[in-house]
Amino acid sequence: MYQILHKEKLGPDIYMYRFRAPDVARNRKPGQFVIVRIAENGERIPITITDVDTDEGSITLIVQAVGKTTLQMAQMKEGDFIPTITGPLGEPTRIEKVGRVLCVGGGIGIAPLFPVAEGMKDIGNHVTSILGARSSNLLILIERMREVSHELIVTTDDGTEGEKGLVTDVIRELVGKGKVYDLCIAMGPPIMMKFVCVLTKELNIPTIVSLNPIMVDGTGMCGCCRVTVGDEIKFACVDGPEFDGHKVDFDELMARLAIYKAEEKEALEYYYSKAGCRLDSTLEGGSR
Ligand code: FAD
Ligand code: FES
Ligand code: MG
Numbered sequence: 252m253y254q255i256l257h258k259e260k261l262g263p264d265i266y267m268y269r270f271r272a273p274d275v276a277r278n279r280k281p282g283q284f285v286i287v288r289i290a291e292n293g294e295r296i297p298i299t300i301t302d303v304d305t306d307e308g309s310i311t312l313i314v315q316a317v318g319k320t321t322l323q324m325a326q327m328k329e330g331d332f333i334p335t336i337t338g339p340l341g342e343p344t345r346i347e348k349v350g351r352v353l354c355v356g357g358g359i360g361i362a363p364l365f366p367v368a369e370g371m372k373d374i375g376n377h378v379t380s381i382l383g384a385r386s387s388n389l390l391i392l393i394e395r396m397r398e399v400s401h402e403l404i405v406t407t408d409d410g411t412e413g414e415k416g417l418v419t420d421v422i423r424e425l426v427g428k429g430k431v432y433d434l435c436i437a438m439g440p441p442i443m444m445k446f447v448c449v450l451t452k453e454l455n456i457p458t459i460v461s462l463n464p465i466m467v468d469g470t471g472m473c474g475c476c477r478v479t480v481g482d483e484i485k486f487a488c489v490d491g492p493e494f495d496g497h498k499v500d501f502d503e504l505m506a507r508l509a510i511y512k513a514e515e516k517e518a519l520e521y522y523y524s525k526a527g528c529r530l531d532s533t534l535e536g537g538s539r
Contacts (some may be wrong), residue, residue: 252332254535263531264316265359266325267301273308274335274408275300282461282493283365285310286469287323288335296320297466297488299363299370301392310336313362313391316530326528340469341492344459346370349445350433352454353425354380354454355418355447357439359374361392363461364438369399371436377401379432381421383443387412418443419450432456438498441508445501452497460496462487464507479503 257269273515275285285297287486302311316325329331344367352371356364356403361382372378380400384390385408405413409481413423418439426432435458437447444460451458464487471489478487485491523529 252334254334255327255329255331255333256307258329260479261313261391264313264325265389265391266316268312268314268324269304269307269309270312270333270336271308272310273305275306275336275338275396276305276310278488279310279339280343281346282363282371283341284363284469284492285312285336285338286340286466287312287324287333287337289320289327289333294320294468295337295467297340297463297469298498299383299461301362301365313359315326315359317374318515319522322519322522322524322530324529326526330354341488342490344370344436344493345478345523346374348375350376351431352376352378353422353432353435354378355422355435355437355439356380356382356390356396357418357437357443359391360437360443360461361390361396361441365392365395365399367436367438368396370408372399372401379425379430381406381418382413383407383418383421383439385409416492417446419446422447422450422454426454436460440499441505444496444499446502447503448496448499454518458496458508459493461492462494462504463492464504465511466485468480477507508516 254271259267279300284297286295288295298312300310301313316322354368378400379402381404383406435451435456437444438461466476466488467473470486471486476487479500480494
């Protein structure tokens, strides 16, 4: 059993959890994730390990409630226990000295980006981070990302914080001013990663993305997390989740992510009726 040591709300439907999980904390490397089960008969959901504290034996997960299981998790309190945290899983990020690195994070994607930016800076790269969200209340970890970046630029779609616009506008602006980057690492919604990759391909900047297909076992056995990268079929849970963004078939990824929409909606509606709580985004003044 894994105990919630600390829980904090970071924004609408966005929660940070610190779980006691000493073995995971000891073995985790940046870029890896865990599969969590919050109830004995519950489904398995993959969540990236944002941070670890090996002295405390804890891991930090940042989870955006978007459906039944993540909303049920949001109802849990400090001191509660969950039955399963499996991991660390996935191939770690290749932390190498390459020179000037552009770290691009969108929304909840800033959570997995943090340990990668930290690792890239620690090894001696120059890190420029561009963080974007639809609105200021959906921006997370800004101060922590500032600590692990030489330069940090914030954008929001509605202009409520930082520059108004998209992360791709900022990349174009920086390169237009003569800045040169050896590598781009993009993490966020698939549509954001797709358009970052279209741009960085045009600008000739090698780009790594972290893919988030539906996962079940997380160990390469079920085939659920199948993605197409170039002319190869890969399983994101064991071959990834990070891949060469210029080769990823994002349209297929997005289509596969939507396969169970009807069942997910039904499960959420049923949970609403049973638990008497709702996603913030569905309430008046909600953000999504
Ligand atoms: P549902 O209503 O069941 O689903 C909502 C949407 O989430 C679906 O339409 C689908 O696109 C996606 N989804 C549903 N089930 C799964 C599943 N088993 N695996 C993957 N996606 C699913 N989210 C975070 O908030 N923080 C993270 O750090 C994070 N890291 C991730 C790392 C990896 C490697 C992957 C693959 C996903 C990660 N996610 C993360 C996404 C998270 O797993 C989903 O949001 C979650 O599973 C949704 O569950 P639900 O029951 O609440 O929503
Ligand atoms: Fe089953 Fe990747 S989640 S093969
Ligand atoms: Mg679900």
